[in-house]
Amino acid sequence: MRLPDWAWGVSRVWLRYYDVFTKSIVFYAVTTFVQPVLYLLAFGVGVGSLVGTLTVSGMPVTYRAFIFSGVISQTVLFSGFFEGAFGGFVRMYYQRIFQAIAITPITLSEVLWGELLWDTTKATVAAEAVALIGVMTGDFAPLSLLTVLPVCFLSSLLFSGMGLASAAFARDIDQISYPQYLLVFPMFLFCGVFYPIEKMPYALQLIAWTLPLTSVNSLVRTLTLGLPFQFWAVPILFAWLTLLVALSRRAMFRRLVK
Numbered sequence: 001m002r003l004p005d006w007a008w009g010v011s012r013v014w015l016r017y018y019d020v021f022t023k024s025i026v027f028y029a030v031t032t033f034v035q036p037v038l039y040l041l042a043f044g045v046g047v048g049s050l051v052g053t054l055t056v057s058g059m060p061v062t063y064r065a066f067i068f069s070g071v072i073s074q075t076v077l078f079s080g081f082f083e084g085a086f087g088g089f090v091r092m093y094y095q096r097i098f099q100a101i102a103i104t105p106i107t108l109s110e111v112l113w114g115e116l117l118w119d120t121t122k123a124t125v126a127a128e129a130v131a132l133i134g135v136m137t138g139d140f141a142p143l144s145l146l147t148v149l150p151v152c153f154l155s156s157l158l159f160s161g162m163g164l165a166s167a168a169f170a171r172d173i174d175q176i177s178y179p180q181y182l183l184v185f186p187m188f189l190f191c192g193v194f195y196p197i198e199k200m201p202y203a204l205q206l207i208a209w210t211l212p213l214t215s216v217n218s219l220v221r222t223l224t225l226g227l228p229f230q231f232w233a234v235p236i237l238f239a240w241l242t243l244l245v246a247l248s249r250r251a252m253f254r255r256l257v258k
Helices: 005-022 025-051 063-094 097-102 108-136 149-169 173-190 202-209 212-225 233-256
Strands: 053-056 059-062
Touching: 005 025, 005 108, 025 063, 025 108, 053 063, 059 063, 063 097, 063 108, 063 149, 063 173, 063 212, 063 233, 097 108, 097 233, 108 149, 108 233, 149 173, 149 212, 149 233, 173 202, 173 212, 202 212, 212 233
Parallel strands: none
Antiparallel strands: 053 059
């Protein structure tokens, strides 16, 4: 059965990135997995031995399990954003891969979907690797590897869109530091990766809930730790997903089509 033309084009772009990826898989493994493992050891084992058990949404949770689930979200954030932002900028501006592929029968729209899906794939695999560590340590049920997968994929697509939009608006690669330090790192610090956001002042909680990582953390912890489902996380997640994917594609079209 032959794929539709648009699906064939997107798959060719994805497979092109995959072929390049296989030539540097050791580098990817080191840069992608070392950082989350260090967070798990430093906070999950080190700080976790001091904190012991937390009460989150009325439920007791070990700090190690709490951190493990937070690092899943943090991995999605960093892997998706940095691959979309820095990887996308390099491929667009220095290597001019987008332009080169777009002069083939593959359209620019298909190139951008292939880029987004490849960035999403890498971030999802990295997040699932962290979840696997949580299963191996007994902090998550084995089934959570499957239940958390859709959230990891959708949130990876969200943050990949954020990264690609940043690449599209940046005049040079240094300008990507603006969203990195003004948006990504504040989310990392204040959206509940390391502590329950209900411990913050109410005004800061409201601000945190306007940012997408808080919703990702909430859904991941529901699926891995069994914490109560906060239904408003779903529309917030989908609103950001729709906005950032559309923005990234529109901004890239404006940047590339003269």
